Amino acid sequence: MSDAQVEISVISSLSQVDAVDWDACACPEDAEGRPIDPFTTHRFLLALERSGSVGRGTGWQPQYLLARLDGEMIGAAPLYAKNHSQGEYIFDHNWADAFERAGGNYYPKLQLAVPHTPATGRRLLVKPEHESIAQSALVQGAVQLAAQNHVSSLHITFCTEDEAKAGAQMGLMPRVSQQFHWVSDGYASFDDFLGSLSARKRKNIRRERAQALDFGGTIHALTGDQIQPEHWDAFWQFYQDTGARKWGTPYLTRAFFDEAQETLKDDMLLLLAERDGHYIAGALNFIGRDTLYGRYWGCLEDHPCLHFELCYYQAIDWAITNGLTRVEAGAQGAHKLARGYLPVATHSLHWIADDGFSDAVQQFLNAERAAIDEDIEIMTEYGPFKKTGTEVDP
Template sequence: MTDTIEINVHPDLSGIAQTDWDACACPEGADGRPIDPFTTYRFLRALETSGSVGPGTGWQPRYLTAHQDGQMIAVAPLYAKGHSQGEYIFDHNWAHAYENAGGRYYPKLQMAVPFTPATGRRFLTRAGFEMAGMSAIMQGAVQIAADNDLSSLHVTFCTEAEAIAGAEMGLLSRIGQQFHWVNDAYEDFGGFLAQLASRKRKNIRRERAQAQNFGGEIVSLTGDAIQPEHWDAFWRFYQDTGNRKWGTPYLTRAFFDAAQECLRDDMLLVLAMRDGHAVAGALNMIGRDTLYGRYWGCTEHHPCLHFELCYYQAIDFAIANGMSRVEAGAQGEHKLARGYLPVATHSLHWFRDQGFKDAVARYLEAEREAVDEEIEILTTYGPFRNEPREEQQ
């Protein structure tokens, strides 16, 4: 880190001007929709003010800012973590090994968007300061971990370019795998289906017909079309899913009030309505070129309604709005048959203990080979009738 760059740590966003943060997180937002809706000031602030992160959650904000000559040139969403929940790139086995060897794994530092397995920049730099800003933030985060005797620093769901740069700086890189749908300049959903093998095409048509036969209508809402009562319904769905998957939902009810106030233009809410009441729903975040599937839930179970609301409606929206892809979130090989192909995700890891770092490095080398092989094999099982397409970058 050069003497001319100053790193500061902030316990909340109130001490950072929104214009300064967003100038680094989403400079393109000045001309319209941001590329990454999750690193905007308004999204991270909604997590904070709603109590979804902060005291008692295991996610303590430690936002980083970098200044040079009085100007903010880089920021990063950094958190002190007391557990490994809500990350989706799992290190539970590392924590167990570390503590079985007599070490203290938690707290650790996590550079991430909480509860969000979506790829995006983690080293958020003002235009023209990409290398200097990333280097300063990286060195600052590592120094904070070292000065406080923390076990580790983890940068999750970063971009591939950041993973390469971080590895060159001495961090360990890790790859994972998700399923994304890629828009091959389709004019409509039928154009997408035309590229599938006959059996897969017929299956999707059958699933869509079954879903539409649930006894009501499916509506897609964004912006001012989303009303407070829609969040009341979705909160019920979210609680049901959260209780079944995680034990305790990550987001608080107040987060959805914040969404109504300042995030509804960034959100697509797909609801199955019957007799004026929502019986199922899927929540997506809208980026400039990507639709991000996030949450699903229901109070009634109907055949194929999950596939329709989460996957097919998302494809419809992406095609209609000229978007390049849909990221459908973590896990789920069932997405493959519905046109979502496997792609690599990336993370970076630093460990204070050199011996433990060496052990993890060996593990990651073997894991990387396994993940590469899995992606290659799964791609061959894709639904497309032609040769499997390479992921568009």
């Protein structure tokens, strides 16, 4: 498989490629400091592998793509063969049901994504000086791999808007979905952020924070060497509880958090609520260059508004204090709107082998795009921020 002189190869484990070579494509900006996001780094993806969170028995079978030009690695992509649609957060269950009702086999399929991670970022990982040729080669390589193995489809999820535009020009079908993100307007403090809200929303957040902090304990914000194994022991209990209620079984294994302790601790912010010497709730975030990514939450005790405090308000507070300009609070959740998180478009790309089914999906995507665009416009209008010239602070 090739594009001009670019050669595409497939490997089944990141242990087969040097971390420096992978990260030169995944996060070339890392030479200047922290990567834009940690999720496509060699250390993050390898932690998923080593912990058994992907691989045999998980439905996420690595098929990583590597692109080389004259022997130099210029591109890579985190590609997986899948026999289900779990842990993706761009939902295609209805597509699978429709295709199989019509007599087809939707699974296996190929998923070019970061497993269990609904965070926007580059998926076609290329060195900047080779962007166009390497992106084209990776897309062509993924489509050819899908066709040669007679799988139903290829899905590139939570890609950047620029990648979505490039993929559409290559013949893939773009899809727009929606999340809620907090974006700084140059706030110097949490109170500064509150000052940008309408009086009613501002009062509600202050009330919720007061209720949350009345749980009778202390909230700890831990990162780097501050995170210790006993913290992961506590958080694992929270994560299991949430996973059992939402997904049936947790996506990540206990071993993932041991791997995280070794290789990812500087990429993470762990917020833990402690009461009477015991941790009762927690939220795990990942740290990017400009963005804090909220990922997992769980608790052993229910306390009013503690979820909002740990997942939303503490995240905003930490981001402002540490000079980050954005908080992505994960998938779904219109309740985030009242708490300063506005709707934004997220992007994915899709290729379907069957022409008839591909046409049907394209019609669905056209209608879905119009509905989501309208939804984002309406919800933004009803957001919690002051309307210029319509409100005077008391």
